[in-house]
Amino acid sequence: MGTSMDRRQFIKTAAGGVAGAAMLGAMGELPRALAQEKPAPVFPGKKQFAGSGVVRKVTEDILYLGVDDRRIALFENVYPVPRGVSYNSYLLLDDKTVLFDTVDRTALNPFFENLETALNGRALDYLVIQHMEPDHSAALSQVMARYPGVKLLCSAAAAKMIEQFFDFKVEDWGYTVKEGMELSTGKHKLTFVEAPMVHWPEVIMTYDATDKVLFSADAFGTFGALGGNLFADEVNFQEEWLPDARRYYTNIVGKYGQQVQDVLAKAGTLDIAMLCPLHGPIWRQELGWFLDKYSKWSSYTPEEPAAALVMYGSIYGGTENAATLLAKRLSQGGKRNVALCDVSKTHVSDLIAEAFRCGHIALASATYNMDVFTPMKNALTDFAAHNLQNRTYSLVENGSWSPAAASKMEAILSGMKDMRKVGETVTILSTPNEETAQQLDKLGDVILAALDGAAPAQAPAAAESAVGWKCRVCGYIYEGDPLPEDYTCPVCGVDATFFDKVEL
Ligand SMILES: Cc1cc2nc3c(=O)[nH]c(=O)nc-3n(C[C@H](O)[C@H](O)[C@H](O)COP(=O)(O)O)c2cc1C
Ligand SMILES: [Fe+2]
Ligand SMILES: [Fe+2]
Structure with missing residues (x-):
C-alpha cells in the first residue's frame, strides 16, 4: 500500500512540476548569461563538522589529529565495535612538518579540518605512511592534492601497494625508507623501524628520538572511541579497555606472534617514553604493564x-x-x-x-x-x-x-x-x-x-616440528625442515634463499 501511495504522490508531484515549469516560462525569462554579468564568487567552504574533530597536544611539538568513529558496527566488516573505534593520526611541527598516517574514508571531513587547524597555514612537508590498510590510508591522495609539495615516505612494500590502491607511483612523489634510516626535521630526529606482518607486510614504525615517542602503527592499538580522552592514563584502562585491547590484539595481530616478538625485541633497544598507536589511547605511563600483555599474547602464554x-x-x-x-x-x-x-x-x-x-x-x-x-x-x-x-x-x-x-x-x-x-x-x-x-x-x-599446574597433561596431540625457516623480508615462518628449494614465501613472495633456519 505504501508503494502505491508513493507512486501516486510521485505522479502528482511530477505533473505539478511540469505545470509549474510552464507557468515560469509564461512569467518571463531569467536574465541571460547570469554568470558573465556577475563575477564567479570563490566558494568559501564550510566547516560542517566543526567541533567533531579533536586536536590535542601529545608533546610540545606533536599533535593528535585522529577521529572517533562511533557509527561503525563492524570493524574490518567482521569485528563488532559497540564502543566505536578511533583512527589516529599525528602531526609533528618542527622546522619541517610531518604527518603520520591518515584516517578511514568515513572520517575525512573532521580529519582535514583537524589537519588544517593544526598546520595553521604552514605547508605539509612529509607524510609518513606506516600502514597501507585503508582505515589509515584512505585520505592519501587527498592529502597530496590539498598539500602540494608534500613528500611521501613509506616502505618498499607499501610503495607497491600504493600502486594497487591509487593511480600514482611513490617514486614520483617521495621516497621509500628502510630499517634504521633517519630523517632530521630540525629539532627532531626520526628513525624508521620495519615491522612486517604487524599486521600487514609493509608496516613500518617511526621512533622520534627527541621526544622518545614510538609511532607504533597498529601495534598497541585497541578498539574503542576515545571520546575526548587521549592518554591511557586518562581512562580506566584495566577495567574498561583491556577486554577490547585483548580482542583487538588477538584477532587482528594474534596470528603473527613471532613478528610481534621481533618488534618487541627492537623496541627493547629504544628509550621509549610514549607509544602512539593508530587506534585507541596513547601510552605515557605504565608502558611496562601493557608491554607485558603484548609479550604474553604474542608468545601464546596464557594471560x-x-x-x-x-x-x-x-x-x-x-x-x-x-x-x-x-x-x-x-x-x-x-x-x-x-x-x-x-x-x-x-x-x-x-x-x-x-x-x-x-x-x-x-x-x-x-x-x-x-x-x-x-x-x-x-x-x-x-x-x-x-x-x-x-x-x-x-x-x-x-x-x-x-x-x-x-x-x-x-x-x-x-x-x-x-x-x-x-x-x-x-x-x-x-x-x-x-x-x-x-x-x-x-x-x-x-x-x-x-x-594448579599439578595434573600431567597428555602428550601433545600433534607432533611438533622443532625447526623451521624464517623469511628475512617479512618474518613469515615455514614450519618444518628442510625448506623445499622451489619454495616461495606465501606472504611476500620472495624465494627460498631469503629464508634462515630457526628453532621454533
Ligand atoms: C541437525 C541435527 C543433526 C544431528 N546429528 C547427529 C548425529 O550425527 N549423531 C548424533 O548422535 N546426534 C545427532 N544429533 C542429535 C544431537 O546431537 C543430540 O540430540 C544432542 O543431545 C543435542 O544436544 P543439545 O541438547 O545440547 O542440543 C543431531 C541433531 C540435529 C538437530
Ligand atoms: Fe591494520
Ligand atoms: Fe588499523
Missing part, C-alpha cells in the same frame, strides 16, 4: 594461566547443562573468572580473546550430522587460523544416537601447536544423567589440578 574458558555448542540445552555443571565444579573448586560461553551467542572474536586469556579451554559440543555443531566447528577453525597454541584442553560431546563431536574437535585441535589434552572425554547421551554428571565432576577435578 591468566589459572583461568578456564568453558565453551559449549548446544541445540536444545543438554550440552549446555553439561558445560554448566563443569563450570560450576571449577568455580566451586576455587577458580575465579571462569568464562562460560555459548558459541552460538558469543562473537567468535570474544571467544578468541578469552582463549588467549585462559590457561585451559573446555570444549563441549553436540554432534551435528556426524560432525561438530557448526558454530563450535567455526570457532575452533578460527582458533587454529589465529595460531592459538600452548593450552590444555578437555572434551565433552553429546549425541542422541552416535556421538562423534569429540573426535572431530580433536581432529581440528591436532592441527594446532602444543595443545595438551587433560582428563577423559565425557560422552553425554542427549542430556546429563547421574553417571555422566559424576564423570563431569571428575573431569572438573582433573582440570582444577591442571590449572
Whole structure:
C-alpha cells in the first residue's frame, strides 16, 4: 500500500512540476548569461563538522589529529565495535612538518579540518605512511592534492601497494625508507623501524628520538572511541579497555606472534617514553604493564594461566547443562573468572580473546550430522587460523544416537601447536544423567589440578616440528625442515634463499 501511495504522490508531484515549469516560462525569462554579468564568487567552504574533530597536544611539538568513529558496527566488516573505534593520526611541527598516517574514508571531513587547524597555514612537508590498510590510508591522495609539495615516505612494500590502491607511483612523489634510516626535521630526529606482518607486510614504525615517542602503527592499538580522552592514563584502562585491547590484539595481530616478538625485541633497544598507536589511547605511563600483555599474547602464554574458558555448542540445552555443571565444579573448586560461553551467542572474536586469556579451554559440543555443531566447528577453525597454541584442553560431546563431536574437535585441535589434552572425554547421551554428571565432576577435578599446574597433561596431540625457516623480508615462518628449494614465501613472495633456519 505504501508503494502505491508513493507512486501516486510521485505522479502528482511530477505533473505539478511540469505545470509549474510552464507557468515560469509564461512569467518571463531569467536574465541571460547570469554568470558573465556577475563575477564567479570563490566558494568559501564550510566547516560542517566543526567541533567533531579533536586536536590535542601529545608533546610540545606533536599533535593528535585522529577521529572517533562511533557509527561503525563492524570493524574490518567482521569485528563488532559497540564502543566505536578511533583512527589516529599525528602531526609533528618542527622546522619541517610531518604527518603520520591518515584516517578511514568515513572520517575525512573532521580529519582535514583537524589537519588544517593544526598546520595553521604552514605547508605539509612529509607524510609518513606506516600502514597501507585503508582505515589509515584512505585520505592519501587527498592529502597530496590539498598539500602540494608534500613528500611521501613509506616502505618498499607499501610503495607497491600504493600502486594497487591509487593511480600514482611513490617514486614520483617521495621516497621509500628502510630499517634504521633517519630523517632530521630540525629539532627532531626520526628513525624508521620495519615491522612486517604487524599486521600487514609493509608496516613500518617511526621512533622520534627527541621526544622518545614510538609511532607504533597498529601495534598497541585497541578498539574503542576515545571520546575526548587521549592518554591511557586518562581512562580506566584495566577495567574498561583491556577486554577490547585483548580482542583487538588477538584477532587482528594474534596470528603473527613471532613478528610481534621481533618488534618487541627492537623496541627493547629504544628509550621509549610514549607509544602512539593508530587506534585507541596513547601510552605515557605504565608502558611496562601493557608491554607485558603484548609479550604474553604474542608468545601464546596464557594471560591468566589459572583461568578456564568453558565453551559449549548446544541445540536444545543438554550440552549446555553439561558445560554448566563443569563450570560450576571449577568455580566451586576455587577458580575465579571462569568464562562460560555459548558459541552460538558469543562473537567468535570474544571467544578468541578469552582463549588467549585462559590457561585451559573446555570444549563441549553436540554432534551435528556426524560432525561438530557448526558454530563450535567455526570457532575452533578460527582458533587454529589465529595460531592459538600452548593450552590444555578437555572434551565433552553429546549425541542422541552416535556421538562423534569429540573426535572431530580433536581432529581440528591436532592441527594446532602444543595443545595438551587433560582428563577423559565425557560422552553425554542427549542430556546429563547421574553417571555422566559424576564423570563431569571428575573431569572438573582433573582440570582444577591442571590449572594448579599439578595434573600431567597428555602428550601433545600433534607432533611438533622443532625447526623451521624464517623469511628475512617479512618474518613469515615455514614450519618444518628442510625448506623445499622451489619454495616461495606465501606472504611476500620472495624465494627460498631469503629464508634462515630457526628453532621454533
Ligand atoms: C541437525 C541435527 C543433526 C544431528 N546429528 C547427529 C548425529 O550425527 N549423531 C548424533 O548422535 N546426534 C545427532 N544429533 C542429535 C544431537 O546431537 C543430540 O540430540 C544432542 O543431545 C543435542 O544436544 P543439545 O541438547 O545440547 O542440543 C543431531 C541433531 C540435529 C538437530
Ligand atoms: Fe591494520
Ligand atoms: Fe588499523
